[in-house]
Amino acid sequence: MGAEEAVQEWRRGLGFGSLRARIFAVNLLAVIVLAIMLLYLDTVRSRLLDERTASLANEAVTVARLMTDLPDDARAGAITRLGLERGTRVRLYAEAGPRLADNWQNPKNPRFVVEDPAAYGWRRASAKAIDRALDAVLGFRTLSAYAEPAVDSASIWPELARSRTAAQPVTDLRRASDGSLIVTAAAPVPGIGTVLLTDSADDLAGILRRERLTSAWLLLSVTALTLGLSFYLARTIVRPLRMLAIAAHRVRLGRSREVVVPRLPDRRDEIGALARAISDMSTALRRQIDATEAFAADVAHELKNPLASLRSAVEVLDRVDKPELRAQLLGVIRDDVGRIDRLITDIADASRLDAELSRTGFQPIDVAALCDGLVAAYGISVPARGVRVARRGETRPLFIEGDASRLAQVLRNLIDNAISFSPDGGEVGVELGRDAGGVVLAVSDQGPGVPPANRRDIFRRFYSERPEGEDFGRHSGLGLSIAGAIVAAHGGQIVVEDAPGGGALFRVILPAV
Secondary structure, eight states, rough: OOHHHHHHHHHTTTSSTTTHHHHHHHHHHHHHHHHHHHHHHHHHHHHHHHHHHHHHHHHHHHHHOOOOSOOHHHHHHHHHHHGGGOOEEEEEEESSSSSSEGGGGGGTTTOOOOOOOOGGGHHHHHHHHHHHHHHHHOOOOOOOEEOOOOHHHHHHHGHHHHHHHHTTTTEEEEOOTOOEEEEEEEEEEEETEEEEEEEHHHHHHHHHHHHHHHHHHHHHHHHHHHHHHHHIIIIIIIIHHHHHHHHHHHHHHTGGOOOOOOTTTTOOOOHHHHHEEEEEEEEHHHHHHHHHHHHHHHHHHHHHHHHHHHHHHHHHHOOOOHHHHHHHHHHHHHHHHHHHHHHHHHHHHHHHHHHHHHOOOEEEEEEHHHHHHHHHHHHHSGGGGGGGEEEOOOOSOEEEEEEEHHHHHHHHHHHHHHHHHTTTTTTEEEEEETTTTTEEEEOOOSSSSOOOGTTEEEEETEEEEEOOOGGGGGGGGGGHHHHHHHHHHHTOOOEEEEOOOEEEEEEEEBOOO
């Protein structure tokens, strides 16, 4: 798969099936439902309390008007006989402060009761505890305590003084010892005093509890849905990640050959992309390790020959007196040292190639001048086995963006490879031209060519196809792989095909400026 195809596959994995979208959806759903539930409960409670307070204030104004219309001796009796819905307590206070009348003095009037919390059963105690907990969560305001005084007078109730001063009804909210809310409403009676109505809002708790029960069922439903979605996410995230982690751990322990990394082909999200990337990486790593081990074994085996030859030549050199034999031994030593040096140089160059290419700044290069210089250098040197290098094709300047030293290395590697496979007295052609894809650099030889089955393998590192009878040290199997990496870093491609007159033809296509 090419780089562009990999990018497209990655983008396809970021659609609706993306893990990011799923995780955000689940988390936001739970948060939004919880916020709506809490806001709804707080709104219901506030609305009910406002309605109860307004109703009690209206009743206080009505009672105050009634007291204004009644004669003095009839007011106390009217208050005593007065019975309001929900057992509301009605008291009349003189302006001087003492209580003049109280409708709770009549035992027939219904009344609310402030209960003793110690006498609650577990159900009522639990309900009250839940009420207190929700008040704390919702931030319900702190209220003053409600308690009936032993000696009742107007000074006990601050709302009476505020009502007389403002000449209008005044309400207040208190909390009793059993946790219930007590609403009071005071209204002035001109020339007489003030009326005070006291009512319990504990019946609102039943309404709120029914609303909370509905919300609780809603919360349970959302919780069940969230748990189901979480289980789904756990199966689609945790399980495959655990499988990949186990496989990666086994690869790290050196068991890569017995590990099958799951590719998860049906997954189109990040997990699937990760699984396929790890699987490909594991396969590539396995191939790289196998190639490295095979190459290291070849190096260790093949180096024994030049080293043994070098050791023998050095040991014999001191015992040989004939100049011609000493010259022959020195030639063997130079040849063996050269082969070992070439092998080490190629390995070192391949190991630092990627890092150097990533830091290299490209400059405009005249490829025609580069080819002319290299071909001239090969012409000056003594041709190997009589093989000569010929320059063909375009001679006018052709410019590309790149690194001159690395492109020269590509050309040298291709020419050296062509020389090694050319017959004695053969010719290596270096041709330069243009096509729709850019600048084309071709190197051809008159050797046996490259079989179609091996044309991709020859560009892999550590792969070596050597001419029959050639010593190992002359070709490490890195020259063509280095050339391919340099060409790829320049945005080009390198291919091999059959030359028109027989042999191999390597074509390097580079983008022109």
